[in-house]
Amino acid sequence: MIRYAATRLISLGLSLMAASFVIFAVVEVIPGDPAAFMLGMNASEETVAALRDELGLTGSLPARYLGWVTGMLGGDFGTSYTYRVPVSELIAARLWVSLPLALYALALSTLLALPIGMLAAARRGRATDYGIMGLTQLGIAVPNFWFAMLLVVLFAITWPIFPAGGFPGWENGAWPALKALTLPAVALALPQASILARVMRSALIETLGQDYIRTARAKGLTEGQAIRNHGMRNAMIPVLTIVGLQFSFLLAGAIIIEKVFFLPGLGLLIFQGITQRDLVVVESVVMLLVFAVILVTFLVDLAYALVDPRLRHSR
Known part of the structure; x- marks a missing residue:
């Protein structure tokens, strides 16, 4: 290892x-x-x-x-041409918006997608499977910014449960900050959950056709028990790949959602740096995001080795 x-x-x-x-x-x-x-x-x-x-x-x-x-x-990202402050201060302030938003959206999409994918695999070829696949196809096709505006109309204007935009800051309390991030996280999580559910279903269906699953059924396990006890672990490698890619996308690619909800995140900082020709900000933020993507890929590789011990001993 x-x-x-x-x-x-x-x-x-x-x-x-x-x-x-x-x-x-x-x-x-x-x-x-x-x-x-x-x-x-x-x-x-x-x-x-x-x-x-x-x-x-x-x-x-x-x-x-x-x-x-x-x-x-050495931790020195330079000084912003536009704001005349260290770039590290700009990144730190924006990272406390983008990182919790990405983690929030990833948690929602994972918690939603895994049981849905398992249900579709267990009921493959039936009405439940067709209905889930239709809904996930719709979730992939609907633009997340349109879904975000729909969420604002429903849950910020019609039923004022969550704020329509802005970010109060973590210094004003965790609950107001989480409320401000809820609608953006849901808007980001919908297409990601749809993709992850379809991948989970495909991986489980392929796994359920293996000999050891048929042996588990022959020993008296139900379909659900066979999936939970034997199928999940072997189907997790493609799922982990998608989860890693989704986190990278959610951290770096939420600029449209940040614009819709007026969130001061990293995506908006990159957009402002490009329009204002603030090269040192663009270079530093993009490099930070690349580091995050590569680090997540490294962690996913380690997760592969934990899930499949054969990878730890391969050349």
Whole structure:
């Protein structure tokens, strides 16, 4: 297990190195000068040159890349061109919105999808199975921002149970913050739960056709007992893959939902950084999200090894 984890850690480090180079190169080739953008079209060349020097944009690309990477390794993400505050402060403030929202939505989608997928697999070929598959197809097809607006109309305007938008901050109490995140989390969880339920059903149906499941039935186990005691563990590998991918998507791809509910999260910060040509914010936040994706992939690999011991001993 230790050798397996060490191999995955080396792969994680190499992936981060490659990602940092690609992110820096892509952001730097975007046309436009951040200093000229900040000062406006009527600024003199001397003023623009002075601001470029202040922002650290006058050095060579290799030197700037090395300075950016070494700074991140030391916890220094640089200073925002627009807000004139350390990028780490911006990320910390926004992360306390995006991370709980992603975890909340992932928990809702998992708690909803796993029993639904198990029920569909146990009743495969029957009316229950067809009904669940139809509902999950609808959940995938409906855009989450449209579902979000529907939730606002129903549960914030017609029945004022949850707030329609905004985020009060965790310093005002956990319950108000969770209430503000509930409708966005439900809107994000619906399509993810639909995808996960279909994957769970397919994995279980494939597992239920194996010889050991037929042996378990022959020993007197019911369909549900065979699924719970023998089928679930072997069907979890594709499910864990989807869960890992969903967390990465929910953390980095919730920008539309954040716009609908006026949530100050990481997605909105990236959007503002792109529109304001705040390159250091875009580079640092995207690199952080890439690190989160790679870290989740590493944890999913470890979960594979726990679920399937054969992977721990494979070359």
